[in-house]
Amino acid sequence: MTDHNRILLVGCGKMGSALLNGWLGQGTPAGQVSVVEPMAPQLPDGVAVHTDASALDSEYHPSVVVFAVKPQAMDDVVPAYSAYAGPDTAFLSIAAGKPIGYFEAALTGGAIVRAMPNTPAAVGRGVTVLCANDQVSREQKSVCTQLMQSVGEVAWIDDEALMDAVTGLSGSGPAYVFHLVEAMAAAGAAAGLSPNLAMQLARATVAGSGELLTQSSDPAGTLRENVTSPGGTTAAALEVLMGPDGLTRLMTEAIARATERSRELAQ
Numbered sequence: 001m002t003d004h005n006r007i008l009l010v011g012c013g014k015m016g017s018a019l020l021n022g023w024l025g026q027g028t029p030a031g032q033v034s035v036v037e038p039m040a041p042q043l044p045d046g047v048a049v050h051t052d053a054s055a056l057d058s059e060y061h062p063s064v065v066v067f068a069v070k071p072q073a074m075d076d077v078v079p080a081y082s083a084y085a086g087p088d089t090a091f092l093s094i095a096a097g098k099p100i101g102y103f104e105a106a107l108t109g110g111a112i113v114r115a116m117p118n119t120p121a122a123v124g125r126g127v128t129v130l131c132a133n134d135q136v137s138r139e140q141k142s143v144c145t146q147l148m149q150s151v152g153e154v155a156w157i158d159d160e161a162l163m164d165a166v167t168g169l170s171g172s173g174p175a176y177v178f179h180l181v182e183a184m185a186a187a188g189a190a191a192g193l194s195p196n197l198a199m200q201l202a203r204a205t206v207a208g209s210g211e212l213l214t215q216s217s218d219p220a221g222t223l224r225e226n227v228t229s230p231g232g233t234t235a236a237a238l239e240v241l242m243g244p245d246g247l248t249r250l251m252t253e254a255i256a257r258a259t260e261r262s263r264e265l266a267q
C-alpha cells in the first residue's frame, strides 16, 4: 500500500502497536516503519526503534508521522518533530481531544490529519474518522486512509467540530456495547439463569450479532425484523426497548453527554 512511504510511529503502546501490526499484516515492509518509544520494546524484525526523537538520523525524512502517545504527553512530544513540517510530510494524530489547531501551533504549520479510532482496532475491526487541514494533499489523505484501514473501517469528515460527536459515538462506543453485555447478563441472571451461563449467553449473543452485522449487507433494522415474529417473545422485549423511554432515548442522552464532555476536554 505505502510502497514509497516512510512511516514514523511516535508511541507504540496499545493503539500504536495495533497500528504497527495492522501495517505489517497488510504487507507494509518493516523497513519502511520507524518507531520512537521510550522503552524501546521488542518489535518485529526490520522495524527501526529509537528511544527518543533525537536518535533519528538527520538524513531521515518521514512521509507520515503518526502521533500515538497519550494526549497529555503531546506537549512534550510534538515540538521535537517540527523540523519535518512541510509539504512532504503529513502528521497523523490519533489523540483524543487534540484539535488540528493544536498541532499547527506546536509544529508551526504542516499538513495535519486528526483521527479518532476505537479499541476494536486491536483486532483489526476498529472504525476511524479522519479530518484534515487544507495543507494535506489528496495523496496524503489516501495514505492516511490506508494506514487506518489496516485496523478497520475509515470515514472522513470535513467539519472538525463533528469530532466530538464521533468521539461520543464510535470512540467511546465500544464501552456501551460491553455494558450491553453486562446488562443482558444481569437481566438473564434476574430471570433465573446462573450468572456464568447468563454471561456466556450475553457475550456470545452480542459477539455473534456483531459478526452477522459485519457479514450482512442488510440494514440493522432488517436484521432486527428478521428475528421478530408478531406477538412473539422478541416483540415483547422490543416493546420495552423501543418504547418512549427505551434504548434510543437513553442512548441519545448518553451520546449527547459524551459529546459535551469531549467538547469540555478539548478546551
Ligand SMILES: NC(=O)c1ccc[n+]([C@@H]2O[C@H](COP(=O)([O-])OP(=O)(O)OC[C@H]3O[C@@H](n4cnc5c(N)ncnc54)[C@H](OP(=O)(O)O)[C@@H]3O)[C@@H](O)[C@H]2O)c1
Pocket (backbone or CB within 6 Å): 010, 011, 012, 013, 014, 015, 016, 036, 037, 038, 039, 067, 068, 069, 070, 071, 073, 076, 077, 094, 095, 096, 116, 117, 118, 119, 171
Ligand atoms: N486506546 C484507545 O481505545 C484509543 C482510542 C482512540 C484514540 N486513542 C488515542 O491513542 C493514543 C494512544 O493511546 P494508547 O491507549 O495507545 O496509550 P498507551 O498504551 O499509553 O501508549 C502510548 C505510548 O506512547 C509512549 N510514549 C510516551 N512518551 C513518548 C515519547 N516522548 N515518544 C514516544 N513515545 C512515547 C508510551 O510509553 P510509556 O508507557 O513508557 O510512557 C506508551 O507506550 C492516545 O492519544 C489516545 O487518545 C486511544
